[in-house]
Amino acid sequence: MSASLVVNVLVSGVLTGLVYGLMALGLSVIFGVVRVVNFAHGEMMAVAMYAAVWLFTSAHVDPIVAIVPVAIAFFVLGYALQASLINPMITRPEHSQFILLVAIATIISNLLLMEFGPNALSVQTSYQLDSYEIGPLLFDKARVFAGIAAVVCSAMLFAFFRFARTGKAIRACADNYLGARVVGLQVKRLYALTFGLGAACVAAAGCMMVLLVDVTPVVGPSYTLLAFVIVIVGGLGSMGGALLGGVLIGVSEALAGLLFDPAMKSMFSFALLILVLLFRPQGLLGRKT
């Protein structure tokens, strides 16, 4: 096995993992602040992928460019969803929240099936089949673009939470709910903002993912599961953990496919999950509660 093959596969795994990480980042942000597990996460990503395909086919908008309008639309939708449906459920038992979000997921899947049918849809950008060649190394252009876009989006989100006043307020809510209310923060509004941001993350990830894979209405549950695996590996509620988890899953799948049997790829992500649960249950970058 040549070194160039291993490097090629590793880089491919890292780039795909970054997009996975951004997707999981949305889930982690929402859980870290609102303490609601978004079981409709994969389905939201499927909607974003369809939105990117629709923008590409109807207006020739490149999926990377489509990140901006789709993320804005998802921010608004996420905000509205939290404000209208999820906020009233915050104080209810967890199984009520679970059922609500599973119901939303089912409705989304079926609406997509009704609207777009079962056929897979994809985009064909001018660079979709191109690669960058550096010596013996080949890097898939679409994957490189998607990976860079994932890094940029994540950096923006990190900067927002670190430097913006609203970001700091959201962190305050996450750290101390009661304290945040005592100092006069509008917690429900900040929750809605957070859900909007999480939805925008998943929208951006969906736009990038459509460069790598085709989309079908039933694609959602597998992404929800993947996002869960990633955030549990990285640490539920940890933003850095989500990105790290994404990259680890991407790389472990790629290496498992190369070194062992490609048919066993997903088995390795779950093996990683079990190892983390056994030896570091709070996740790699998670905090002990």
Next chain:
Amino acid sequence: MKRRNFDKALAATALGALAPFQIARAQSKKLRVGMLLPLSGYEGFIGQSCKKGSDLAPGVIKELTGVDIELMNADTESNVQTARSRAERLIDEGANVLVGAFDSGATAAIAQVAEQRGVPFVVNIAAAPQITEQGYKFVFRNFPTAVELLRNGLSLVGDLFQATNETPRTAVYMHVNDTFGQAMTKGIDAMLPKLTRLPFKIVEEVAYDPATKDLSVEVAKAKASKAEFVLLVCRLNDAILLRREIVKQRWNIMGIVSPGSPGMYEEQFYRSLGKLSDYCISNVPWYNPKADLTETVDRAFSKMFPKDKLMYNALNVGYTFEALLVAADAFKRAGSGAAQPLAAAIRSTDITNRMMLGGPIKFNAKGQCEGNLSACVENLNEQPMVVLPQAAAEAKPVFPWPAYKRT
């Protein structure tokens, strides 16, 4: 009321309640067909393509045989467990016969249900040999087994090399790791060493999940083997991913040849890949373009699906239509939809006026129809063309494929 009397009364009531349904099932003038297909999920495209065959069949079969067919459609969702439960439900709802289910895993599960419940099941498409090797009395298949598919398919690979004067020495064998893929792999492992006529050796085997969303690692691994061509057993989505990935990774091979799997002749393959779909070769059971019945079905297809063409759905529509024809023909001869006479009538089927390439539709003691043939179908100008055998050829085979040029 004593408990014993109560039990008797309860049993009598249950029998009384069920009896009219049994009579209705047996005496109905319509043949109620429980149609099981993967209409959604990762096999959704192919299931939808098969459904076109079942949608047009009642009209054509009514004209041919006078039999009225009532279709009861069910979606297996590309999932074996769903297929099993849908089959149960269709039987509960009064299906006289089950037809389906494209996927070998789903078909095997439905076959178990059909056998347990004593309802005839006519397989449209599914190649795993074990489906008709279990000693089932109610399961019939008018589709080649994986062994037959491979025998025909590999023989056509030899013909292809001979016709193009090419002798590739190495191949990488890539395949889905589902029931069908594993059955084909067993067949290839057993058959290939004996076929001295084929000049190549398999230097690497790459198995992958049929529902995969990314084949970059698989293709990188296959490319590293430096094989001259890909011998592929695929489904549809993975075939699309694979073709794209070959270009992305600038893998210069002679081509992709499937010894008998779906995927590369499906409409969605052309729609997704455009010119990139060209020169992929599938050695698969195909329709006889010169048969009268093909013309009849083609007319009905054009009328029902004016935006589509039969050639893009050839295998799926052809075998699904023939499965329904088998059921209707037996129903007519049995004069009843009752399970036993219907199964007996299917067992004595002898249909010579058929659409697909091969001999008459007759079932052996195991319920398997032997003698279905394959054609070497190459994608040329974004459509499937028969290139071998020469007697049925619509164009000359192109192998190796021309290098990919970015347009």
